[in-house]
Amino acid sequence: MSSQVRLRLLPSARCLFDEPIQVKVEGLRSRQVVTMRTRLTDEKGVVFSSSATYRADGSGEVDLKRDPSLGGTYIGVEPMGLLWSMRPDTMHKRFQKTRSLEPQVVKFSVHEEEGRRLAEETNERLLMANGFNRVLVKEGNISGVLFTPPDGPFPAVFDISTLRSELRASLLANKGFVVLTVTVPTDKAGKIQEMHLDMFEEAMDFLKQQPKVGGKGIGIISRSKGADIALSLAAFVPGVDAVAWVNGCNANVGTPLYYKKQQILSPLLFDLSKCIPNESGAVIAKHALDDPRAEKNKGSLIPIEQATSHFLFAAGEDDLNWDSKAYMDQMVERLKCHGKENFESVSYPGAGHLLEPPYGPFCSSCLHVESKGLSILWGGEPKIHAAAEVHLWNKIQKFFKTHLICDKPQTKPSYKFKKKKKKDDYKAGVKEK
Known part of the structure; x- marks a missing residue:
């Protein structure tokens, strides 16, 4: 991974499942094309994943609230597209979450066009806040x-x-x-x-x-x-x-x-x-x-x-x-x-x-x-x-x-x-x- 590239999940990498997050990448080259990916494994062992291609701005930043996906599992400006567009690795499977005490872990990563991973971050999406x-x-x-x-x-x-x-x-x-x-x-x-x-x-x-x-x-x-x-x-x-x-x-x-x-x-x-x-x-x-x-x-x-x-x-x-x-x-x-x-x-x-x-x-x-x-x-x-x-x-x-x-x-x-x-x-x- 590149020490200069940073993947940020805002306001926090830990949130409630139904709360939106802002996904940003910093430290890229000006106008660099990268692929964003997500991956999770549900309680039945089914793997869900998504991907989208983005072009950084002149400052080397990608902001999913602002920038359109150029291709992948969705296109256009979709701040939460990497989550809802995830697809199962096996046909006719649905995402299952029956254990509410455990957060759903989602891996976010950003890659060069050649596939090399530049940065990653883990998003913990909780079903219950503290005290419930x-x-x-x-x-x-x-x-x-x-x-x-x-x-x-x-x-x-x-x-x-x-x-x-x-x-x-x-x-x-x-x-x-x-x-x-x-x-x-x-x-x-x-x-x-x-x-x-x-x-x-x-x-x-x-x-x-x-x-x-x-x-x-x-x-x-x-x-x-x-x-x-x-x-x-x-x-x-x-x-x-x-x-x-x-x-x-x-x-x-x-x-x-x-x-x-x-x-x-x-x-x-x-x-x-x-x-x-x-x-x-x-x-x-x-x-x-x-x-x-x-x-x-x-x-x-x-x-x-x-x-x-x-x-x-x-x-x-x-x-x-x-x-x-x-x-x-x-x-x-x-x-x-x-x-x-x-x-x-x-x-x-x-x-x-x-x-x-x-x-x-x-x-x-x-x-x-x-x-x-x-x-x-x-x-x-x-x-x-x-x-x-x-x-x-x-x-x-x-x-x-x-x-x-x-x-x-x-x-x-x-x-x-x-x-x-x-x-x-x-x-x-x-x-x-």
Whole structure:
């Protein structure tokens, strides 16, 4: 490595996972062309990497906030492009982060055109700041993880996840919420014949009883199958004040839904023969679900007009897993027909199904546990999808802070890391109502 070249990650090489950093290189020759690279290994041993070519300015500096990538895994001015454009070394893999106590280590490096490494730096992206607690919960029918900020009290958010991960829940706790995350039971072997809303109500009650929770109501955040469970909780179970629904359905998907030993919703079924294969070997499942508006499926539609909660509906218009934008539009129409105004909606042209907290590697396809061994194409153009994640993540936080009220004086959670006001990075195409 060159002793004159310095790679800097600002304001610190140690930050929260969803916080942006400024990447700068100093000490290059005037107008020198270099390649920037990143590399990480996730918990399953999958390696993700990215690269981009830059030309230094007259002072021998490269600043990713200012300078465009000339080629690589992305092009143009993309300050966080080296992170979201990382690709797996094996097809149909997604970045997995289930151990929130350990930071995700990302190696940044800068290389000459010939490949010689000039400088490197390690970025530790943490899921939890100092003072935050993570507790495994196994009580009754509950199996999940509870995240609690220091001080308090705080509003409570119930995170219903379909892909096992602690990323969203732990990062949301850092914003000033007590968060319980549970994973929807998967039906790998076809053994789950019915879903019971009672088990999710039990988790909600457990969350409400936590000593640092202020207020009687809770919020729910969910995506995909978890999103229709969230809608059902809002419609049938008291105490839900706010629901953030992301790329889900307006009907009960997959299995009959029971509450207090009675079936309340019939299932909206899949037809896997309607999946469309693409050249990568993954399939487009967007039209595999039956039409929830068909007469035979009306018993699966969730009566969201019964809910007293506020709704945030968010859909990626390039979702290739479900027709989420259409389902969102149907819910908006249904609520309007019932004279309801307790909702807001946002859609993202060019964004796919897996809308996550920002700055993780974009996932184009991966194995779906309930698709009988098929890899699913999730949709989304990486650059646009990454910008949508930034916009939606900020919007979700604002939504919960607006509609979840503490009945006790609040304190702000203590952070080790300097907070920076985020700009709204998603500009073109976002549609809000």
